[in-house]
Amino acid sequence: MSKLSQPATTPGVNGISVIHTQAHASGLQQVPQLVPAGPGGGGKAVPPSKQSKKSSPMDRNSDEYRQRRERNNMAVKKSRLKSKQKAQDTLQRVNQLKEENERLEAKIKLLTKELSVLKDLFLEHAHSLADNVQPISTETTATNSDNAGQ
Amino acid sequence: MSKLSQPATTPGVNGISVIHTQAHASGLQQVPQLVPAGPGGGGKAVPPSKQSKKSSPMDRNSDEYRQRRERNNMAVKKSRLKSKQKAQDTLQRVNQLKEENERLEAKIKLLTKELSVLKDLFLEHAHSLADNVQPISTETTATNSDNAGQ
DNA sequence: GAAGATTGCGCAATGG
DNA sequence: TCCATTGCGCAATCTT
Numbered sequence: 421m422s423k424l425s426q427p428a429t430t431p432g433v434n435g436i437s438v439i440h441t442q443a444h445a446s447g448l449q450q451v452p453q454l455v456p457a458g459p460g461g462g463g464k465a466v467p468p469s470k471q472s473k474k475s476s477p478m479d480r481n482s483d484e485y486r487q488r489r490e491r492n493n494m495a496v497k498k499s500r501l502k503s504k505q506k507a508q509d510t511l512q513r514v515n516q517l518k519e520e521n522e523r524l525e526a527k528i529k530l531l532t533k534e535l536s537v538l539k540d541l542f543l544e545h546a547h548s549l550a551d552n553v554q555p556i557s558t559e560t561t562a563t564n565s566d567n568a569g570q
Numbered sequence: 571m572s573k574l575s576q577p578a579t580t581p582g583v584n585g586i587s588v589i590h591t592q593a594h595a596s597g598l599q600q601v602p603q604l605v606p607a608g609p610g611g612g613g614k615a616v617p618p619s620k621q622s623k624k625s626s627p628m629d630r631n632s633d634e635y636r637q638r639r640e641r642n643n644m645a646v647k648k649s650r651l652k653s654k655q656k657a658q659d660t661l662q663r664v665n666q667l668k669e670e671n672e673r674l675e676a677k678i679k680l681l682t683k684e685l686s687v688l689k690d691l692f693l694e695h696a697h698s699l700a701d702n703v704q705p706i707s708t709e710t711t712a713t714n715s716d717n718a719g720q
Numbered sequence: 721g722a723a724g725a726t727t728g729c730g731c732a733a734t735g736g
Numbered sequence: 737t738c739c740a741t742t743g744c745g746c747a748a749t750c751t752t
Binding site: 511514517518520524527528532534535538539542 | 681
């Protein structure tokens with residue numbers, strides 16, 4: 421639905437304005453034709469002298485011109501698409517990293533807990549020795565390795 | 571918060587029209603004033619010729635118009651700046667998360683190693699019990715944790 | 721319903 | 737010279 425209706429007119433206070441109409445399709449194609457003009461309001465006209473060959477405003481009707489414009493428009497679209505894609509990828513990367521982070525955090529929590537249990541066992545054992553109680557038992561050991569699953 | 575927009579149409583090769591303001595090198599300042607209404611191909615000119623109130627092309631000379639344009643231009647600039655900022659933030663977030671990840675990974679590595687050492691100690695102890703050797707001794711423990719690395 | 725925010729689009733300048 | 741990027745303005749749409 422973005423059929424670009426109403427063609428445009430030009431302002432006048434700020435600068436230039438032109439209307440380009442599709443060159444093919446339906447005929448009709450009014451064009452402002454050219455621009456030497458000047459700047460009543462401060463436009464930056466062409467530097468004095470140079471204007472014969474290169475730096476001329478370029479005929480906006482010329483096929484050359486239209487072709488170049490079209491090419492550039494394509495390039496622009498392509499570039500923007502690429503840019504957008506990249507941005508999206510970056511966003512995705514963030515989520516990916518966040519997930520990874522959570523996983524790691526969970527793992528740390530688990531390891532920490534395991535470690536804590538083992539350390540406690542050691543302490544207990546140490547005390548047992550100190551207090552001259554019976555040494556660690558196989559049963560205890562087994563119980564421990566139980567939740568060490570990973 | 572939702573982006574339901576999507577012109578969907580608008581193929582790509584549409585060279586339509588455009589107006590340009592800005593004082594570029596090319597002058598051109600005359601004012602075409604009215605719309606030629608030359609719809610390309612589609613033939614969708616002004617609806618029912620009613621152009622008295624709303625649907626009129628809006629006088630581009632009007633102060634009203636110019637003012638609106640200017641405001642919009644500001645808004646656009648602002649919006650784009652914001653957008654750019656956000657993108658940058660996202661990029662920064664990625665790096666931040668990557669760092670965090672490395673930290674966590676390192677921590678995991680450490681914990682894992684510690685755990686491994688302790689487990690080995692337990693095993694050793696278990697074997698000692700099984701083989702009916704002397705129980706774990708404080709000295710042994712100390713010695714062990716010392717060069718647990720190699 | 722108007723004012724601001726977004727978004728697609730084309731132009732032109734500029735970079736590679 | 738050509739394509740890629742980027743800033744900019746216009747207009748159509750959302751969103752407020």
